[in-house]
Amino acid sequence: MVSEISALFKEIRTKRTLVHHITNYVTVNDCANVVLAIGANPVMADDPEEVEDMVSICDALVINIGTLNERTVSSMIKAGKKANAKNIPVILDPVGVGATPFRFETAATLLKEVHFSVIRGNMAEIKVIAGLHAKRAGVDSLEEEENGVSIARTLAQKLGCVIAITGKVDVVSDGKQCYSIFNGHTALTRLTGTGCMSSSLIGCFLGSSKKPLHSAIAGIVCMGIAGEMASKSLGLGSFKVNLMDSIAVMDEVICLEKAKIEPSNQ
Amino acid sequence: MVSEISALFKEIRTKRTLVHHITNYVTVNDCANVVLAIGANPVMADDPEEVEDMVSICDALVINIGTLNERTVSSMIKAGKKANAKNIPVILDPVGVGATPFRFETAATLLKEVHFSVIRGNMAEIKVIAGLHAKRAGVDSLEEEENGVSIARTLAQKLGCVIAITGKVDVVSDGKQCYSIFNGHTALTRLTGTGCMSSSLIGCFLGSSKKPLHSAIAGIVCMGIAGEMASKSLGLGSFKVNLMDSIAVMDEVICLEKAKIEPSNQ
Amino acid sequence: MVSEISALFKEIRTKRTLVHHITNYVTVNDCANVVLAIGANPVMADDPEEVEDMVSICDALVINIGTLNERTVSSMIKAGKKANAKNIPVILDPVGVGATPFRFETAATLLKEVHFSVIRGNMAEIKVIAGLHAKRAGVDSLEEEENGVSIARTLAQKLGCVIAITGKVDVVSDGKQCYSIFNGHTALTRLTGTGCMSSSLIGCFLGSSKKPLHSAIAGIVCMGIAGEMASKSLGLGSFKVNLMDSIAVMDEVICLEKAKIEPSNQ
Numbered sequence: 001m002v003s004e005i006s007a008l009f010k011e012i013r014t015k016r017t018l019v020h021h022i023t024n025y026v027t028v029n030d031c032a033n034v035v036l037a038i039g040a041n042p043v044m045a046d047d048p049e050e051v052e053d054m055v056s057i058c059d060a061l062v063i064n065i066g067t068l069n070e071r072t073v074s075s076m077i078k079a080g081k082k083a084n085a086k087n088i089p090v091i092l093d094p095v096g097v098g099a100t101p102f103r104f105e106t107a108a109t110l111l112k113e114v115h116f117s118v119i120r121g122n123m124a125e126i127k128v129i130a131g132l133h134a135k136r137a138g139v140d141s142l143e144e145e146e147n148g149v150s151i152a153r154t155l156a157q158k159l160g161c162v163i164a165i166t167g168k169v170d171v172v173s174d175g176k177q178c179y180s181i182f183n184g185h186t187a188l189t190r191l192t193g194t195g196c197m198s199s200s201l202i203g204c205f206l207g208s209s210k211k212p213l214h215s216a217i218a219g220i221v222c223m224g225i226a227g228e229m230a231s232k233s234l235g236l237g238s239f240k241v242n243l244m245d246s247i248a249v250m251d252e253v254i255c256l257e258k259a260k261i262e263p264s265n266q
Numbered sequence: 267m268v269s270e271i272s273a274l275f276k277e278i279r280t281k282r283t284l285v286h287h288i289t290n291y292v293t294v295n296d297c298a299n300v301v302l303a304i305g306a307n308p309v310m311a312d313d314p315e316e317v318e319d320m321v322s323i324c325d326a327l328v329i330n331i332g333t334l335n336e337r338t339v340s341s342m343i344k345a346g347k348k349a350n351a352k353n354i355p356v357i358l359d360p361v362g363v364g365a366t367p368f369r370f371e372t373a374a375t376l377l378k379e380v381h382f383s384v385i386r387g388n389m390a391e392i393k394v395i396a397g398l399h400a401k402r403a404g405v406d407s408l409e410e411e412e413n414g415v416s417i418a419r420t421l422a423q424k425l426g427c428v429i430a431i432t433g434k435v436d437v438v439s440d441g442k443q444c445y446s447i448f449n450g451h452t453a454l455t456r457l458t459g460t461g462c463m464s465s466s467l468i469g470c471f472l473g474s475s476k477k478p479l480h481s482a483i484a485g486i487v488c489m490g491i492a493g494e495m496a497s498k499s500l501g502l503g504s505f506k507v508n509l510m511d512s513i514a515v516m517d518e519v520i521c522l523e524k525a526k527i528e529p530s531n532q
Numbered sequence: 533m534v535s536e537i538s539a540l541f542k543e544i545r546t547k548r549t550l551v552h553h554i555t556n557y558v559t560v561n562d563c564a565n566v567v568l569a570i571g572a573n574p575v576m577a578d579d580p581e582e583v584e585d586m587v588s589i590c591d592a593l594v595i596n597i598g599t600l601n602e603r604t605v606s607s608m609i610k611a612g613k614k615a616n617a618k619n620i621p622v623i624l625d626p627v628g629v630g631a632t633p634f635r636f637e638t639a640a641t642l643l644k645e646v647h648f649s650v651i652r653g654n655m656a657e658i659k660v661i662a663g664l665h666a667k668r669a670g671v672d673s674l675e676e677e678e679n680g681v682s683i684a685r686t687l688a689q690k691l692g693c694v695i696a697i698t699g700k701v702d703v704v705s706d707g708k709q710c711y712s713i714f715n716g717h718t719a720l721t722r723l724t725g726t727g728c729m730s731s732s733l734i735g736c737f738l739g740s741s742k743k744p745l746h747s748a749i750a751g752i753v754c755m756g757i758a759g760e761m762a763s764k765s766l767g768l769g770s771f772k773v774n775l776m777d778s779i780a781v782m783d784e785v786i787c788l789e790k791a792k793i794e795p796s797n798q
Contacts, residue, residue: 025291025557026298026310032558032724037768042724043628044558047601050634057631069313069337071601096309099323102316190514192298192308236303237510244769248722291557292564292576335579335603362575365589368582456780458564458574502569503776 001179001217002259006252008205008218013039013251017207020058021200022046022076024066024095027193030240031062034197037247038222040204046072051079059207061088062199063110065103066095073106080114089117089206093199097121098128111159117212119155120164120199120220123148130155149264153178162212166198170220171264174213181217182260183224185231187239194243198223201247217261222250225258267445267483268525272518274471274484279305279517283473286324287466288312288342290332290361293459296506297328300463303513304488306470312338317345325473327354328465329376331369332361339372346380355383355472359465363387364394377425383478385421386430386465386486389414396421415530419444428478432464436486437530440479447483448526449490451497453505460509464489467513483527488516491524533711533749534791538784540737540750545571545783549739552590553732554578554608556598556627559725562772563594563732569779570754572736578604583611591739593620594731595642597635598627605638612646621649621738625731629653630660643691649744651687652696652731652752655680662687681796685710694744698730702752703796706745713749714792715756717763719771726775730755733779749793754782757790 017040023031028044035042045054048071055061061083063076083090092114097107107129110116119129130151148171152163156175164172170181188194202219209215230242283306289297294310301308311320314337321327327349329342349356358380363373373395376382385395396417414437418429422441430438436447454460468485475481496508549572555563560576567574577586580603587593593615595608615622624646629639639661642648651661662683680703688695688707696704702713720726734751741747762774 024310026294028558029295029561029724033768033772036722036724043631044556044599045628045632046599047634049602050600050632053632053634067310067312068316070315096311099309100311100316100319102313102319190302192295192302233511235511235514236299237507237514240299240510241507241769241773244772245765245767248767248769290576292560295561333576333578336581362577365575366577366582366585368579368585456568458561458568499777501777501780502565503773503780506565506776507773 001261002256004214005218005221005259005261006255008209008214009250009252009255012204012208015208016041017204018043018058019060019062019200019203019207020045020055021062021064022051022072022079023062023064023196026066027196030193031196031200033244034247035200035204037244038201038204038250040207046075048074048078051075052082055079055083055088056086058088060203061090062093062203063090064093064095064196064199065097065106066196068106076110077113080110084115089210089212090114091199091203091206092116092119093196094119094121094125094129097125104128116161117206118162118164118202118216120166120202120216122195123165123167126151126155126163126165149178162216164216164220166195166220172213172216172220177213178264179217180262180264181220181224183221183228183258185227187231188227191236191240194223221255221259221261222247225254226250228258267527268522270480271484271487271525271527272521274475274480275516275518275521278470278474281474282307283470284309284324285326285328285466285469285473286311286321287328287330288317288338288345289328289330289462292332293462296459297462297466299510300513301466301470303510304467304470304516306473312341314340314344317341318348321345321349321354322352324354326469327356328359328469329356330359330361330462330465331363331372332462334372342376343379346376350381355476355478356380357465357469357472358382358385359462360385360387360391360395363391370394382427383472384428384430384468384482386432386468386482388461389431389433392417392421392429392431415444428482430482430486432461432486438479438482438486443479444530445483446528446530447486447490449487449494449524451493453497454493457502457506460489487521487525487527488513491520492516494524533793534788536746537750537753537791537793538787540741540746541782541784541787544736544740547740548573549736550575550590551592551594551732551735551739552577552587553594553596554583554604554611555594555596555728558598559728562725563728565776566729566779567732567736569776570733570736570782572739578607580606580610583607584614587611587615587620588618590620592735593622594625594735595622596625596627596728596731597629597638598728600638608642609645612642616647621742621744622646623731623735623738624648624651625728626651626653626657626661629657636660648693649738650694650696650734650748652698652734652748654727655697655699658683658687658695658697681710694748696748696752698727698752704745704748704752709745710796711749712794712796713752713756715753715760715790717759719763720755720759723768723772726755753787753791753793754779757786758782760790
């Protein structure tokens with residue numbers, strides 16, 4: 001798997017993948033820059049008047065609910081449906097989905113209206129999505145399942161998409177295969193937007209390769225290795241600079257050397 | 267006072283204080299990162315549909331009017347009232363309150379509808395707030411009072427909150443006590459968002475300690491010392507990186523050594 | 533011309549030019565900081581309730597359509613008209629104007645309702661503006677004109693404003709004179725917001741000097757030289773820091789030494 005993932009790093013630097021984001025205004029600049037750093041191109045547009053046109057000229061769509069409102073939720077649904085109709089892959093980052101009913105309901109609507117190729121969140125967010133789906137579909141609650149591998153695989157099967165849970169160990173599953181990623185550094189949790197940026201990276205790899213499982217792993221591995229490379233920074237400011245620098249130099253050689261991906265045969 | 271302030275730096279690093287921001291989109295990323303740098307957690311949400319739910323799970327609310335519109339003003343009022351009802355402290359940063367009638371009227375409405383624990387602004391902004399309140403309450407104009415200590419103390423008494431005026435010398439008063447802070451560096455005035463970040467830091471200390479006077483001093487001292495530590499930077503880009511690094515390493519030892527806080531017995 | 537441009541760098545550092553932006557939320561922080569770095573002051577406000585008041589106290593207005601919606605388009609028109617009425621120069625950055633009908637129509641409306649002193653974009657954007665105007669005015673299509681000098685001069689004459697096309701070689705024309713700028717570095721294309729920041733710099737010089745042609749050249753030269761100075765950076769993160777540092781130290785001496793401006797007598 002490491003060699004297949006590494007190949008994606010080479011591929012993305014030879015294409016000009018265009019990734020449409022409907023995202024929050026907290027980390028939007030970092031998302032745009034991380035997309036450029038990995039060798040793709042970002043475009044941000046969030047008004048219902050133009051998102052269908054914009055997504056139509058892009059290779060992937062990243063929907064991030066970090067700061068949402070009635071206008072942008074409408075845009076997310078419109079753009080997501082259009083992307084589905086055009087076979088453009090869509091990534092969901094359900095930021096803080098458990099924090100408020102508005103986010104919960106928005107995620108429920110999105111899951112109903114739009115098919116996602118990849119959903120990436122932390123354990124708390126993915127559990128809310130899992131519970132949400134369970135509720136909607138009337139299936140058994142997943143609340144007792146504490147294990148990431150089992151949650152990811154089960155939810156992936158139910159939603160028919162790749163589920164990526166990021167944390168101390170990251171878990172990615174397409175419902176059949178499941179991989180654990182052991183890259184990363186705690187400093188990544190002390191900088192805003194590292195989750196959002198991971199989702200953007202997944203969008204880049206997915207827009208370029210059209211392989212959801214591999215792209216989810218590649219995006220998470222990329223952020224994890226960059227976090228390790230930047231981990232000797234003095235503080236949050238330097239860490240952010242070094243993180244971006246590390247992603248800008250990331251290539252298949254570095255990935256082959258540093259990626260820690262293992263299949264989970266649980 | 268220095269030792270009491272320094273103790274807050276220790277305390278905040280052992281808690282996971284959550285600070286809700288309704289703020290401008292210019293400096294929102296810097297505010298999120300400064301909150302993480304000092305050891306707290308940020309959450310940004312600005313839609314009327316969710317701000318009451320969001321603020322209810324937080325330890326403090328920072329309202330910043332740097333870029334406002336009808337939707338976010340409504341959110342500010344809703345969130346502020348909910349915070350008041352739940353005894354969650356609220357900080358106001360009245361950015362550019364004197365620049366347009368819309369900002370002036372918004373501030374007037376906020377002061378009428380919401381009780382603030384701390385209001386932090388530069389001298390021009392605080393004077394507008396002072397004049398505003400004077401006008402509303404029919405009291406004497408404060409326009410002639412050029413002295414920060416006297417303005418801060420008088421306004422603090424009238425509004426029943428802590429007033430913090432940042433500038434060459436910072437002044438903080440709860441209406442009874444008044445302190446001047448001599449930390450800081452002119453480079454802080456050449457980077458966008460240092461005022462917004464100071465207000466966010468106050469929000470962190472206030473969410474953690476629930477002491478408005480001490481928190482206002484701690485937030486301002488923190489930014490001031492960090493500015494001094496970063497002042498040898500080559501230019502604005504490096505200064506921003508070094509400022510964030512400095513806040514990330516800030517602790518009670520540094521505060522004890524560098525804080526310059528003096529009571530104003532005027 | 534180099535000495536006249538260099539003089540603008542000296543001038544701007546002695547004034548406190550205030551530049552109002554109605555801009556996108558992706559690069560707004562970088563725009564604010566670049567304005568501070570060159571020695572001017574930024575203000576961002578985008579609500580119809582206050583943009584007329586805000587622009588009235590400013591020296592220039594920069595309208596950037598990078599992320600737009602019904603509310604901000606309304607603000608752009610209101611602020612632009614007010615600026616025209618008060619002889620405050622207005623700069624247009626037609627970001628991605630060809631990407632969606634919504635952007636195209638917005639640009640058409642803006643060009644109809646507001647007089648711009650400078651329009652800055654890349655070749656694709658300026659060609660759309662040129663075609664747009666041609667369409668509106670019923671004149672011949674410019675589609676065959678591949679040459680920047682000729683496109684810039686022709687469009688400048690038609691719109692009665694300065695046209696600046698940024699790219700490998702930058703071209704600026706007021707319809708009579710035309711200059712090519714040979715500064716810059718490819719790294720500038722791998723960081724988000726360098727175009728937006730160039731437009732902000734033009735706004736600073738224009739607010740300070742009121743000379744559209746010279747200001748457009750100065751803004752572009754400033755970004756180009758800074759890109760060269762920062763080009764040895766390790767990666768995107770360092771490049772951004774060094775770019776801001778370079779702009780912060782930019783002065784007439786550096787400009788005199790490094791600016792590569794040549795008249796185009798085509």
